Amino acid sequence: MTKTGRRMSAAARQEERAAWMLMAPWFLGVVAVTLGPLLASLYLSFTDYNLLSAPEWVGLENYAEMLRDTRLHKALAVTATYTFVSVPLMLAVALALAMLLNRGIKGLAFYRSVYYLPSLLGGSVAVGVLWRQVFGIEGLVNQFLGLFGIEGPGWIANPDTALISLILLHVWTFGSSMVIFLAGLRQIPEHLYEAAALDGASKREQFRHVTVPMLTPIIFFNMVLGIINSFQTFTQAFVVSGGTGGPSDSTLLYSLYLYSEAFGRLHMGYASAMAWLLVVIVGVLTAINFYFSKRWVFYSDGN
Amino acid sequence: MPRRGGGTGTGRIRRLVKHVMLILVGTVMIYPLLWMVASAFKPDALIFRDPSLLPTDIDLSHFPNGWSALAHPFSVYLLNSAIVVLGALIGNLVSCSMTAYAFARLRWRGRKVSFAIMLLTLMVPIYVILVPQYVAFSQIGWVNTFLPLIVPKFLATDAFFVFLMVQFFRGLPRELDEAAKIDGAGYWRIFFRILLPISVPALATTAIFTFVWTWNDFFAQLIYLTKPEMQTAPVALRNFVDATAGASWGSLFAMSIVTLIPVFIVFLVGQKYLVKGIATTGLK
Incomplete structure (x- = not known):
């Protein structure tokens, strides 16, 4: 008994040692690259810091300043509009196309590739450059509208329409969500549709009462991820607006304002406070999502 | 269940309508990209007057012009991007697979807490750690080197990939490890000789996404690489x-295409793994 016990513990010790060696890079990473900077940024958010002289403790001043900063409020409003318009729109398009592609259609792999490609390219500077031209005054969109005799605005140059071009760019990258939906649709057992059909349910009723409930966990997952990601969008807004968030701050996404505060004006303390507000916002939105998910997300295992 | 709608008239029409819709959507989506490619071969004067995809007048000067338009030839920026991508790729493959193996297969104190922390770091917005990271890296003189972009990857900081590989390892039969252990193999041997060789799908997915994300990454490269000779392709672009x-859209488009080609090639080669990777973990 004692003998096996000792041998077990020797084996366990060996396992423990191997694990810690394997985990060593991660532990170092968490301390030095993730959690350490996280705490440092919390500290910096209570200071006035410009990289050149030592941080100076200012208490809640940065947070008080955020309440007064109208440009920050504008950035929040722009980001919220961008997120709450583009994410549902993108998910709706993704779901609609996943439905179209689901039922054993010919050429599925081809369509899937074509729709997926923009998701890979959408975050690049090159596509941002392209978007500037597509939505420019002489761009592709206006050339197309011109065929019908409509004279389009200079989408990028006009504060009323500039954000639309960014929203459309986000919707354009619906492919990855579509692939997730396609995988989810495949998981729905065929017998549920058969049972519904036996009960005389039409195609539309089957969609409403079988497909949608069974997909809600995936819709939910996509939505949470979509909101978190879109609150952090940077590259597209930076490139399309030429780094300014203009015209008239109409494309000033939160991250863009944070960037200009931190690396343009070297307000590192204020930028840290802004980053923490972002943490809170993303956290609260995720919590709200989870809270309301109980009402509409359906888990087939009964939880 | 028998497939319906095989030969009936309405079924055929419905399928036709479906395909027309799918092709229409696909065309609208891909048209801007094709237009960019076509524009890179058109004389500047024609780009905004002729929306067609087939240039009537081919102009090949945009590529050499764009290549040498900045302080350094474009090859310098592409090479810088390649170095950063290669470093990130090796770092992620090595560190994330090691971490995932310990999480998925070994029992050790603190595993559950560590795993929870790892999941939590998935949710942390990048901006909240970027400022202090920048401060730290600039104090040790790493600004205008590739180190801030590569070293963190060797520390398994891309929790997405750790998670992806944990899921993959958990799906592998435990008998593999047990049998090797009975044969006297140690943990490292099991990891390198047994698990890694059969984990090619997970490693490939990690490699592909690391490649695409790092190649496209802009924010970190923008703040860390300010010297022209250190800049990567996105920053240069x-x-x-x-x-x-706005002087020459043709050259700008030509260089945009040059930066997109590597991603496009990876997309063509790695499609199978991309689709599987997204479907199982919800990566972008």
Whole structure:
């Protein structure tokens, strides 16, 4: 008994040692690259810091300043509009196309590739450059509208329409969500549709009462991820607006304002406070999502 | 269940309508990309007057012009991007697989807490750690080197990939490890000789996404690489926008295409793994 016990513990010790060696890079990473900077940024958010002289403790001043900063409020409003318009729109398009592609259609792999490609390219500077031209005054969109005799605005140059071009760019990258939906649709057992059909349910009723409930966990997952990601969008807004968030701050996404505060004006303390507000916002939105998910997300295992 | 709608008239029409819709959507989506490619071969004067995809007048000067339009030839920026991508790729493959193996297969104190922390780091917005990271890296003189972009990857900081590989390892039969252990193999041996060789799908997915994300990454490269000779392709391209100020859209498009080609090749080669990777973990 004692003998096996000792041998077990020797084996366990060996396992423990191997694990810690394997985990060593991660532990170092968490301390030095993730959690350490996280705490440092919390500290910096209570200071006035410009990289050149030592941080100076200012208490809640940065947070008080955020309440007064109208440009920050504008950035929040722009980001919220961008997120709450583009994410549902993108998910709706993704779901609609996943439905179209689901039922054993010919050429599925081809369509899937074509729709997926923009998701890979959408975050690049090159596509941002392209978007500037597509939505420019002489761009592709206006050339197309011109065929019908409509004279389009200079989408990028006009504060009323500039954000639309960014929203459309986000919707354009619906492919990855579509692939997730396609995988989810495949998981729905065929017998549920058969049972519904036996009960005389039409195609539309089957969609409403079988497909949608069974997909809600995936819709939910996509939505949470979509909101978190879109609150952090940077590259597209930076490139399309030429780094300014203009015209008239109409494309000033939160991250863009944070960037200009931190690396343009070297307000590192204020930028840290802004980053923490972002943490809170993303956290609260995720919590709200989870809270309301109980009402509409359906888990087939009964939880 | 028998497939319906095989030969009936309405079924055929419905399928036709479906395909027409799918093709229409696909065309609208891909048209801007094709238009960019076509524009890179058109004389500047024609780009905004002729929306068609087939240039009537081919102009091949945009590629050499764009290549040498900035302070350094474009090859310098592409090479810088390649170095950063290669470093990130090796770092992620090594560190994330090691971490995932310990999480998925070994029992050790603190595993559950560590795993929870790892999941939590998935949710942390990048901006909240970027400022202190920048401060730290600039104090040790790493600004204008590739180190801030590569070293963190060797520390398994891309929790997405750790998670992906944990899921993959958990799906592998435990008998594999047990049998090897009975044969006297140690943990490292099991990891390198047994698990890694059969984990090619997970490793490939990690490699592909690391490649695409790092190649496309802009924010970190923008703040860390300010010297022209250190800049990567996206940063250079962005400077190109300012430098030309609309003088030559053709060259700008040509260089945009050059930066997209690597991603496009990876997309063609790695499609199978991309689709599987997204479907199982919800990556972008």
